[in-house]
Amino acid sequence: MNGQEQVILSVQDVHKHFGGLKAVNGVSFQVQRGKITGLIGPNGAGKTTTFNIISGFYRPDAGQVLFNGARIDGLPPHRVFHHGLCRTFQISRELKLMTVMENLLLVPAGQKGENLFASWFLPGQVRAQERTLRAKALEILEFVGLAHLQNEYAAGLSGGQKRLLELARTMMADPQMVLLDEPGAGVNPTLMRRIAGYIRSLATDRGITVLLIEHDMDLVMNVCDWIVVMSSGQKLAEGTPDQVRQNPAVLEAYLGGQNR
Numbered sequence: 001m002n003g004q005e006q007v008i009l010s011v012q013d014v015h016k017h018f019g020g021l022k023a024v025n026g027v028s029f030q031v032q033r034g035k036i037t038g039l040i041g042p043n044g045a046g047k048t049t050t051f052n053i054i055s056g057f058y059r060p061d062a063g064q065v066l067f068n069g070a071r072i073d074g075l076p077p078h079r080v081f082h083h084g085l086c087r088t089f090q091i092s093r094e095l096k097l098m099t100v101m102e103n104l105l106l107v108p109a110g111q112k113g114e115n116l117f118a119s120w121f122l123p124g125q126v127r128a129q130e131r132t133l134r135a136k137a138l139e140i141l142e143f144v145g146l147a148h149l150q151n152e153y154a155a156g157l158s159g160g161q162k163r164l165l166e167l168a169r170t171m172m173a174d175p176q177m178v179l180l181d182e183p184g185a186g187v188n189p190t191l192m193r194r195i196a197g198y199i200r201s202l203a204t205d206r207g208i209t210v211l212l213i214e215h216d217m218d219l220v221m222n223v224c225d226w227i228v229v230m231s232s233g234q235k236l237a238e239g240t241p242d243q244v245r246q247n248p249a250v251l252e253a254y255l256g257g258q259n260r
């Protein structure tokens with residue numbers, strides 16, 4: 001592979017303003033295929049806005065986003081999803097009323113069971129597809145350690161288990177790349193270590209590229225191959241965890257943010 005083939009996502013001089021506020025102000029970075037990249041920075045740095053642009057929830061005012069070399073900026077979220085780029089979502093009120101297994105079975109689009117024609121004329125095929133989906137869901141639940149909770153309602157899960165369910169739902173879509181929004185939020189230290197392991201395994205065992213926003217520096221420094229630091233809507237620095245840790249400008253941005 002040459003250098004360009006290793007780049008799966010390229011964010012190029014992206015801008016997003018809200019009124020007079022430059023939330024993202026000319027940000028560029030690349031994500032390498034199969035690697036774990038962290039997007040960090042103090043509160044209000046523009047990380048979530050950048051995620052929303054990549055995943056199609058916002059159209060950038062200027063700049064481009066390329067996924068596997070194709071423009072995806074301005075595409076609606078479902079089109080970005082079909083390119084193989086998925087983001088985690090908090091489990092909604094409706095999904096909390098369903099079991100863990102049902103949460104996963106809902107993910108794939110266009111199931112034959114939802115098609116009246118197919119369920120009348122091809123019932124065997126529908127049942128076979130359901131079996132395949134259930135087997136896939138169970139394999140994923142085993143991967144994230146939630147298989148024993150498959151028949152529990154999602155509402156009854158702990159904060160950390162909900163994070164794992166969000167990850168599992170994303171995996172049902174067979175993504176090439178996942179955007180994880182604070183996978184460590186509200187998670188106790190033991191579960192945090194497990195989540196770090198799953199994220200690493202996504203990349204190393206399943207070849208899924210990961211871009212994550214995270215405030216927990218231990219998690220970021222432990223799992224990321226590369227870190228992009230944002231501050232006040234701009235890219236402040238990028239590098240390996242060691243390079244970022246030793247960068248005085250990064251420390252200053254965090255301390256400055258705390259003093260505001």
Ligand SMILES: Nc1ncnc2c1ncn2[C@@H]1O[C@H](COP(=O)(O)OP(=O)(O)OP(=O)(O)O)[C@@H](O)[C@H]1O
Pocket residue numbers: 018021022023041042043044045046047048049050
């Ligand atoms: N929809 C919006 N309308 C107006 N301002 C917004 C909107 N979304 C974000 N902002 C502002 O843009 C700036 C960047 O916000 P953003 O949520 O992208 O930062 P962040 O780095 O994700 O912060 P945090 O770590 O606190 O989640 C902030 O000043 C925020 O108040």
